[in-house]
Amino acid sequence: MDGKINSAENVKVKNTNEIVPKKYTMHFIMLVSCFILWGLLNNMTDNLVPAFGRIFMLEAADASLTQVAFYGSYAVLALPAAILIKKYSYRNGVLVGLGLYIVGAMGYIPAAISQNFNLFLASVFVLAGGLSILETTCNPYVISLGPEETSVRRLNLAQAFNPLGSLTGIIMAKYFILSNLNPATYEERIAMSPEALSDIRSTELLWVCVPYVGLVVIAIIIWTFFKKSKDSERDTSGDLNIVKSIKKLIKIPRxxxxxxxxxxxxxxxISVWTWTIGYVMTTLGLDEASASEYYLIAIVSFIVCRWICTALMKYFDPAIMMAIFAVGGIAFSLGTIYLPTSQSVWCLVLISACMSLMFPTIYGIALKDLGDEVKVGAAGLIMAILGGAVITPIMGKMIDTGMLSFIAPSFSGQEAAVRSSFLIPVICFAVVLIYSICFRTKKTAK
Structure with a gap:
């Protein structure tokens, strides 16, 4: 009898340690597809800034409105997404998010036909709104697909596929969008007849549309799966008073x-990845194409380390691991500032390796034990993506003005300005380090 009891207990412990229970396998796979999709689109959209700048002959500030539309949509729609999934379900959030992506991507077609930049911005806003709802929904959805004990590992596993999408997005942007831009300069385009310029734009905008519209097929397949499936969560709609939920959440330190x-x-x-190519070009004197190879290596190191970290989380506390990686991020950022170029560029690459586990780990720790408030809580964490839109231009301003060049006295001119700007990552990693230490899992006395 005791043997049977012990056997049952062992099965229970085994099931508790499952990352993804078998009954949720297909849901998990389809959610992972969403992680890949928005990772791909995030990095592919970054390349629309230089592409639209050339196609529509825009100043840099005007072309960057693409990112304003993209990240602005994240900020605007994250909270409505929380209301949606709080009132209904995660499944409905996925359906609406994918639906908005499909509408936004299809909007590229009339924008390309009319050669209208403002219509492209509207389409980017709608598309990014869909991604915002997906991120707000899918992260806590993954957490809900199994025991709480493995929730952070499960989210890290799902997030491990996100940078694969990012890498695919970089490659697709290079070969579909950037490689099909006409080499004509601004001055040459000005001198063209309206008909000739229109013909060039038509071809360029066609290739802008191809990857976005092509991915609609994948989005429809995922949408159909969730439309036909039943909700895999219990009813946790609870109180729909968002203000009350927010007041409750901000009182929870974790x-x-x-x-x-x-x-x-x-x-x-976003700051480090935005300025990686510029750093390499400045310090090594390479052109943009050659410097981008270091960016690709950084992304690959990010992917590999996330997979390794996901496996190690079975044995180590995720918060402790994140603290160690935050220390590494600080050290490599300082190396990027002070070490000779032959070493500093590799410190720059290794910063990405240190970032690999942070987003899903912070997410999982912050949402732990929130109960019915987890859906509103997820929205707040997605709205925090605005950090990329705020901190990146601050770092850019430091590069432009060289205001802190004095902290890199061994270097001069533009190189000193670029190097010293990496003081910003030091500060950012320090915040993550403090969070990791404060909210690590504390062992209870036996």
């Missing part, structure tokens, strides 16, 4: 500080 930590983490990720 969550409130988690939003702050996520803001600084996303800020450091």
């Amino acid at each position: 969550y409130a500080f988690g939003v702050v930590a996520q803001f600084f983490y996303v800020g450091v990720q």
Whole structure:
């Protein structure tokens, strides 16, 4: 009899340690497809800034409105997404998010036909709104697909596929969009007849549309799966008073500080990746194409380390691991500032490796034990993505003005300005480090 009891207990423990229970396998796979999709689109959209600048002959500030539309949509629609999934279900959130992506992507077609930049911005806003709803929905959805004990590992596993999408997006943008831009300069385009310029734009905008519209097929397949499936969660709709939920959440230190930590983490990720190519060009004197190879290596290191970290989380506390990686991020950022170029560029690459586990780990720790408030809580963490839009231009301003060049006295001119700007990542990683230490899992005395 005791043997049977022990056997049952062992099965229970085994099931508790499952990352993804078998009954949720297909849901998990389809959600992972969503992670890949928005990772791909995030990085592909980054390349629309130079593409639209050339196609529509825009100043840099005007072309960057593409990113304003993209990240602005994230900020605007994250909270409505929380209301949606709080009132209905995660499944409905996925359906609406994918639906908005499909509408936004299809909007590229009339925008291309009319050669209208403002219509493209509207389409980008709608598309990014769909991605915002997907991120707000899919992260807590993944957490809900199994035991709480493995929730952070499960989210890290799902997020491990996100950078694969990012890498695919970089490659697709290079070969579909950037490679099909006409080499004609601004001056040459000005001198063209309206008909000739229109013909060039038509071809260029066609290739802008191809990857976005092509991915609609994948989005429809995922949408159909969730439309036909039943809700895999229990009813947790609860109170729909969002203001009440927000007031409750900000009083929870682990969550409130988690939003702050996520803001600084996303800020450091987007900042470092935005200025990686510029750093390499300045310090090594390479052209843009050659410098981009270091960016690709950085992305690959990010992917590999996320997979390794996901496996190691079975044995180590995720918060402790994140603290170690935050220390590494600080060290490599300082190396990027002070070490000789032959070493500093590799420190720059290794910063990405240190960032690999941070987003899903902060997410999982911040949402732990939130109960019915997890859906509104997820929205706050997605809105923290605004950190990328805030911190990136601050770092850019430091590069433009060289205001802190004095902290890199061994270098001069533009190189000193670029190097010194990496003081920003040091500060961002320090915030993540403090969060990791404050909210690590504390062992209870036996």
